[in-house]
Amino acid sequence: MSKLETNKVSRRDALKLIGVGGAGLLIGATGIEAASEKVSNFFSPSRADASEILPFYGKHQQGILTPAQDFMYLASFNLETSLKADVKNLFKKWTEAAALLSEGKSLGDSDFPSSPPIDTGEAIGLQAMKLTFTFGVGPTFFDKLSIQSIKPSQLKDLPHFSGDNLSDEWNGGDIVIQVCANDQQVSFHGLRNLIRIGRGTVSLKWMQHGFQRSSSADPSGSTPRNLMGFKDGTGNPDTKDEKEMNKHIWVQNGDGPAWLSGGSYLVARRIRIRVEEWDRSSLLDQEQTFGRHRATGAPIGEMDEFAKVDIKKTDDNGKLLIPADSHVALARGKGKIKILRRSYSYTDGLDIRTGKLDAGLLFVSFQRDIEKQFIPMQDKLAKMDLLNEYIEHNGSAVFACFPGVKNGSYIGEGLL
Ligand code: HEM
Structure with a gap:
C-alpha cells in the first residue's frame, strides 16, 4: 500500500x-x-x-x-x-x-x-x-x-536442577x-x-x-533488600561499563542468529521463600547462609557493602569467613561468570494448602549466554547452597529478548 x-x-x-x-x-x-x-x-x-x-x-x-x-x-x-x-x-x-x-x-x-x-x-x-x-x-x-x-540453539527449557519443584x-x-x-x-x-x-x-x-x-521510601537509592532482609543486587556487574556489558549481557555478532545481536537472554525463576522458617533462624545462621552481614550487606568480616568479596579469607583459626557453601561464595565462584540480576520480591497472599505466605523472589537475570552463565551457576547453587533450606523454585522460563528498536521499526523486526 x-x-x-x-x-x-x-x-x-x-x-x-x-x-x-x-x-x-x-x-x-x-x-x-x-x-x-x-x-x-x-x-x-x-x-x-x-x-x-x-x-x-x-x-x-x-x-x-x-x-x-x-x-x-x-x-x-x-x-x-x-x-x-x-x-x-x-x-x-x-x-x-x-x-x-x-x-x-x-x-x-x-x-x-x-x-x-x-x-x-x-x-x-x-x-x-x-x-x-x-x-x-x-x-x-x-x-x-x-x-x-x-531459533538460537541454547533457547530451550532449562535442565532440571536439584530441588526444583516446578509447576506448569x-x-x-x-x-x-x-x-x-x-x-x-x-x-x-x-x-x-x-x-x-x-x-x-x-x-x-x-x-x-x-x-x-x-524510591520515595529510600531517596538515597541504596541497594534494595529482599524479603529475607538482605541487600540484594550488590554484586551485580557495573551496567555503566560498556565492555563488561558486551562481555556478559549483550548477545554479540556471531554468538547465534543475527536477529538477536544486541539482545540478551532473560531467565525467570519464581522462587518461593519459606519466610516463616527463615524468620525462626538466628542472625548468625542467616549471615552464614548468604556470606554477608545483614545490616550493612558487607561480606562477612568486612565493614563496607562494596568491599571485595574474598572467599578464601580466613579468621585467626583458619576458618573461612565466608562459608564455602554460602550463597555468595557459590554464586561468585572464581568471579568469572557474571549475570545481571534484576529480580523483584513478590507476595501472592496466603497459600491455603499450608496456611503459609506465598512470598518470594521473582528472580530475573539477563545474560549473553544461558549455557555458559546461568546454568553452571544455578547447577552449583541447586546442589550446595545453604539457602536451599529456605527456598523452592516453582517456576522457570527462558526468553531471547530482542535488540533495541529503531524509531520507525518494530520489536523483533529482524526475526520476522
Ligand atoms: C530466593 C532466591 C535468592 C535470593 C534470596 C538471593 C539473594 C542474594 C543475596 C542477598 C546476595 C548478596 C548480595 C548481592 O550481591 O546481590 C546474592 C548474590 C548473588 N546471587 Fe542470589 N539470590 C537468590 C537466587 C539466586 C539465583 C537463582 C542465582 C543465579 C543462578 C543467584 C545469583 C547470585 C549472584 C551471581 C550473586 C552475586 C555473587 C557475587 O559475585 O558476589 N541468586 N543473592
Whole structure:
C-alpha cells in the first residue's frame, strides 16, 4: 500500500486498527502506520515531567540495564496463531503502544461514545514514572510459527536442577513482556493495554507482579533488600561499563542468529521463600547462609557493602569467613561468570494448602549466554547452597529478548 493509500484509511478504521475493541488483527503490514497517523490527534499531551520518561527506542531494549524501577509485571503469553503475519502485526501494534505509553501518553479515546475507549484510562493524569517495556520470545515461539531454523540453539527449557519443584502454571511461554515503572498502577496499565491489544493473537499464560522498596521510601537509592532482609543486587556487574556489558549481557555478532545481536537472554525463576522458617533462624545462621552481614550487606568480616568479596579469607583459626557453601561464595565462584540480576520480591497472599505466605523472589537475570552463565551457576547453587533450606523454585522460563528498536521499526523486526 502506498503512503497515499495508507492516508486513505478512515479515522474510524484507524481507531479499530490500533488494535482493541474487537477489530484486532484486521490490518496489513502497513496498516499500523496509518493507524498511528490517524489516531495521533487523540493522544493526550505528554504527562509533565520529562525526567520520568525513559526512551523506548535505542540500541538495546529498555528495562535491562535500566536501574530497577519500584514495580514490575512479568507476563508470559501463548501464541494463538501459527501465522507469522499475525505476529508481525501484533509486534507493530505493541511497539507503537509501548513507545507512546513509555512517554506517558495515552493510547487515545474513541470519538464514538458508543465504542469502548482505546486506552483503558487508569493512567490518565499520571506521569510516565520511568515506565519501560522489554519484549522477548521463548523456545516454543519458533515451534508454533515453524521457524525453528532461526531459533538460537541454547533457547530451550532449562535442565532440571536439584530441588526444583516446578509447576506448569509458572513455566515457559511463547512471548514475554517485562513492564517496570515507579508506580504500580502505571505499570499495570501498560501491561493491561498490551494484553488487550494482543487479544485474539496471544493469551496470557502467567503473570507475576514484583516490587521492591520504593524510591520515595529510600531517596538515597541504596541497594534494595529482599524479603529475607538482605541487600540484594550488590554484586551485580557495573551496567555503566560498556565492555563488561558486551562481555556478559549483550548477545554479540556471531554468538547465534543475527536477529538477536544486541539482545540478551532473560531467565525467570519464581522462587518461593519459606519466610516463616527463615524468620525462626538466628542472625548468625542467616549471615552464614548468604556470606554477608545483614545490616550493612558487607561480606562477612568486612565493614563496607562494596568491599571485595574474598572467599578464601580466613579468621585467626583458619576458618573461612565466608562459608564455602554460602550463597555468595557459590554464586561468585572464581568471579568469572557474571549475570545481571534484576529480580523483584513478590507476595501472592496466603497459600491455603499450608496456611503459609506465598512470598518470594521473582528472580530475573539477563545474560549473553544461558549455557555458559546461568546454568553452571544455578547447577552449583541447586546442589550446595545453604539457602536451599529456605527456598523452592516453582517456576522457570527462558526468553531471547530482542535488540533495541529503531524509531520507525518494530520489536523483533529482524526475526520476522
Ligand atoms: C530466593 C532466591 C535468592 C535470593 C534470596 C538471593 C539473594 C542474594 C543475596 C542477598 C546476595 C548478596 C548480595 C548481592 O550481591 O546481590 C546474592 C548474590 C548473588 N546471587 Fe542470589 N539470590 C537468590 C537466587 C539466586 C539465583 C537463582 C542465582 C543465579 C543462578 C543467584 C545469583 C547470585 C549472584 C551471581 C550473586 C552475586 C555473587 C557475587 O559475585 O558476589 N541468586 N543473592
